[in-house]
Amino acid sequence: MSDNQEPILAKEESVVGIPSPLLKLKSWQWWLLVSINIFFLIGGQAASVLLGRFYYDQGGNSKWMATLVQTAAFPILYIPLLLLPSDPSSSDHPSCSLKVIVLIYVLLGVIIAGDNMLYSVGLLYLSASTYSLICATQLAFNAVFSYFINSQKFTALILNSVVLLSFSAALIGLNDDADAPSGVSRSKYIIGFVCTLAASALYSLLLSLMQFSFEKILKRETFSVVLEMQIYTSSVATCVSVIGLFASGEWRTLHGEMEGYHKGQASYVLTLVGTAVTWQVCSVGVVGLIFLVTSLFSNVISTLSLTVTPLAALVVFHDKMSGVKIMSMLIAIWGFTSYVYQNYIDDLKVRRARQLAQTGRVDPPC
DSSP, X not given: OOTTSOHHHHTTSOBTTBOOGGGGOOHHHHHHHHHHHHHHHHXXXXXXXXXXXXXXXXXXXXXXXXXXXXXXXXXXXXXXXXXXXXXXXXXXXXXXXXXXXXXXXXXXXXXXXXXXXXXXXXHHHSOHHHHHHHHTXXXXXXXXXXXXXXXXXXXXXXXXXXXXXXXXXXXXXXXXXXXXXXXXXXXXXXXXXXXXXXXXXXXXXXXXXXXXXXXXXXXXXXXXXXXXXXXXXXXXXXXXXHHHHHHTTGGGGHHHHXXXXXXXXXXXXXXXXXXXXXXXXXXXXXXXXXXXXXXXXXXXXXXXXXGTHHHHHHHHXXXXXXXXXXXHHHHHHHHHHHHHHHHHHHHHHHHHHHHHHHHSOOOOOO
16 A cells, blocks of 8 residues: 555554554544645635735735745744643653754754745746646655655556646746736746746655654654644744845835835735735645645645636736646646545545454445
């Protein structure tokens, strides 16, 4: 059985003698948690991309500010963290030293800051729909990283998904009739394409490293670990972004940027705050799915924004939906469907294996 199979079974293995809390969940409870995190990821990602594009369209121009708001709202995550019950097993069975944990959070935080900067540059020079379609390559990159870092096995359907998503991005990159935002030259469009592609690769590496950290280093299976991971890595990324904002000198332009914002100063503040909050909602969904399932599954769900963000951008920003872009979207959806079907097959196999282990027989499929 491959590692991308039903995570309930995969999580049943105790870590350093500590039973996983996921064992206590019934199937519907597990699916409810997964569904909530999927909603957070898709809704947060679509809203944050649209708000980010709105920021640039209405007069915003600070790439470091656009980078900063992607992690700056991390303090709001302390609210659910404080409401969660304490985990006594974490103190009874320390998984690793404080020095190692700090090193992990700092390393991941720096990677997140660099990744967010690349995404900010990409969104500055691309339309929201084109940006989202290029981001679909995350799945292809993550499948490769998961193979080497997380022992994720390839199947024909997963390989098909990787090839299709790569082809989808290639269509966008070779599209001569690019719908770049007004004032963006062809050379800047190419820079935006390359930065978004590089950000997608770095993001995929980040997801695989997070999954590796959960499984091999932290070895704690509670949702509080998910929130702690998000809070502390975001705090590091925020510090890096603040340093970049001041080192680049962009902080000097922020007052004039707010005064010249097309929709007014109040809209400027609300746009930045809304972007910050929606990115945190998205991030919780991402890390939550890594915790509950795998990094590859989390990245697959991210590609669902292909059916949300481009259509929303069509309504909100009147982005052009050229024939090439429509074809790219259809190919990407086909690639996503291939992976979902593979996950369904794996899920069916694992449930049959569990039933055989518990009852000694397997019911025929419905």
